[in-house]
Amino acid sequence: MHFPTTSILLTAGLAGLAAAAPAPTAPRTKVGTVSINQVRNPHFKHHGKRRGQKVLAKTYLKYGAHMPAGLAKIMTTLHIPFNLDLSIGGLGKRNGTNSHGSAEAVPEKDDIQYLTPVQIGTPPQTLNLDFDSGSSDLWVFSSETPSRQVNGQALYDPSKSSTSKKVDGQTWSISYGDGSASSGIVVTDNVEVAGVSFPSQAVEVAQKVSSSFSADENNDGLLGLAFSKINTVKPTRQTTWFDNVMPNLEKPVWTSDLKNDAPGTYNFGYIDEEAYTGEISYVPVDNSQGFWSFEASGYSIGNVTVPMKFQGIADTGTSLAMLPQEIVTAYYKQVPGASMSYSLGGYVFPCNAKIPDFTYMVGDVSIVVPASFINYAEADEAGKKCFGGIQPDTDIGFSIFGDVALKAAFVVFDVGTQDQPRLGWAKK
Numbered sequence: 001m002h003f004p005t006t007s008i009l010l011t012a013g014l015a016g017l018a019a020a021a022p023a024p025t026a027p028r029t030k031v032g033t034v035s036i037n038q039v040r041n042p043h044f045k046h047h048g049k050r051r052g053q054k055v056l057a058k059t060y061l062k063y064g065a066h067m068p069a070g071l072a073k074i075m076t077t078l079h080i081p082f083n084l085d086l087s088i089g090g091l092g093k094r095n096g097t098n099s100h101g102s103a104e105a106v107p108e109k110d111d112i113q114y115l116t117p118v119q120i121g122t123p124p125q126t127l128n129l130d131f132d133s134g135s136s137d138l139w140v141f142s143s144e145t146p147s148r149q150v151n152g153q154a155l156y157d158p159s160k161s162s163t164s165k166k167v168d169g170q171t172w173s174i175s176y177g178d179g180s181a182s183s184g185i186v187v188t189d190n191v192e193v194a195g196v197s198f199p200s201q202a203v204e205v206a207q208k209v210s211s212s213f214s215a216d217e218n219n220d221g222l223l224g225l226a227f228s229k230i231n232t233v234k235p236t237r238q239t240t241w242f243d244n245v246m247p248n249l250e251k252p253v254w255t256s257d258l259k260n261d262a263p264g265t266y267n268f269g270y271i272d273e274e275a276y277t278g279e280i281s282y283v284p285v286d287n288s289q290g291f292w293s294f295e296a297s298g299y300s301i302g303n304v305t306v307p308m309k310f311q312g313i314a315d316t317g318t319s320l321a322m323l324p325q326e327i328v329t330a331y332y333k334q335v336p337g338a339s340m341s342y343s344l345g346g347y348v349f350p351c352n353a354k355i356p357d358f359t360y361m362v363g364d365v366s367i368v369v370p371a372s373f374i375n376y377a378e379a380d381e382a383g384k385k386c387f388g389g390i391q392p393d394t395d396i397g398f399s400i401f402g403d404v405a406l407k408a409a410f411v412v413f414d415v416g417t418q419d420q421p422r423l424g425w426a427k428k
């Protein structure tokens with residue numbers, strides 16, 4: 001997640017671990033959503049249901065030369081970047097397919113983050129980005145990033161793209177829950193993810209990145225999947241890639257199927273019925289702070305179940321599960337030798353301790369986070385102390401269901417009907 005103000009950070013001993021942070025005080029700008037029923041293209045060849053494979057449906061998303069006036073009108077109520085030419089005929093050729101796509105989410109060491117390839121510009125420049133449902137900026141390492149701050153990352157060079165356009169007078173600056181930050185200027189260019197493209201996506205070009213980004217050599221930037229209202233571009237807030245492509249997706253949804261120490265999947269525009277078991281249980285989302293915020297209804301540690309309502313955000317960009325202190329205390333009480341270590345930055349325990357599973361209840365489903373996900377990583381040189389995957393949410397007013405929690409579930413991020421987004425949760 002991101003926040004524009006400084007915050008009391010839980011400085012984690014492990015680089016890249018996210019801590020909680022106060023909610024952003026982003027101005028309230030209503031961002032409408034639109035979902036339009038498309039007529040399925042009879043010529044569209046469905047690739048069928050291939051489990052977890054990198055099936056990139058090469059359905060190129062092109063805007064029709066004759067966008068119906070009604071749709072053009074709807075689009076203008078969206079927070080469309082001022083630079084997008086909405087005039088009829090101003091956009092390329094829509095091929096009318098119901099667009100959808102599937103992309104791999106490849107974990108870094110200890111599942112600290114997951115990286116997904118994104119094609120930017122013409123000819124395409126591929127960067128591996130951290131898809132972050134806790135922020136709403138698409139920013140990249142670039143030819144504008146000082147070389148002393150670059151350490152192996154792939155760089156986007158707008159001057160090498162025939163479709164890039166500088167956006168004068170616009171800048172951005174963002175900081176994240178783990179204390180990392182970046183800032184720069186803005187261009188628009190074609191951005192394609194899993195075969196779904198948008199021709200004039202705001203691409204935020206980094207002119208400055210903090211040391212933890214510089215040290216993060218495989219991470220070429222972030223692609224924000226929270227709500228556009230917390231995008232940081234000033235003076236004209238920009239729209240996320242998902243909000244831009246959503247009107248042309250089969251369904252106004254994207255899904256996460258992250259895995260433990262293995263590549264997972266982000267799907268866009270459809271729900272892979274083979275990716276989960278049982279039923280998907282939907283809960284309403286309060287996006288007033290720009291996050292995918294929902295209410296959990298309880299938890300279990302081992303075989304003790306406690307009904308307890310608490311608010312949390314689904315945040316693919318945060319590594320750990322940052323939960324209410326009450327839950328964290330109850331959990332580590334069940335772990336022999338566990339303690340809160342301020343020097344190591346959180347709860348640690350002997351690496352050979354027997355630790356319990358953790359279950360969270362949301363809607364009608366119970367998601368079991370296996371103990372192996374919670375024995376997160378070695379926390380000290382000797383390898384004696386291990387860092388917990390569950391940490392306190394430092395009382396920011398809501399919890400953060402980061403990757404440790406999300407990778408135990410199949411999650412549907414559903415922009416859904418007008419103004420009522422929802423989250424779908426399923427076991428898998």
Ligand SMILES: CNCc1ccc(Oc2cccnc2)o1
Nearest residue numbers: 001016018176177178180212317
């Ligand atoms: C490793 N630190 C740099 C870094 C990688 C990803 C991010 O971004 C974050 C961090 C915390 C929460 N949300 C997004 O920062």
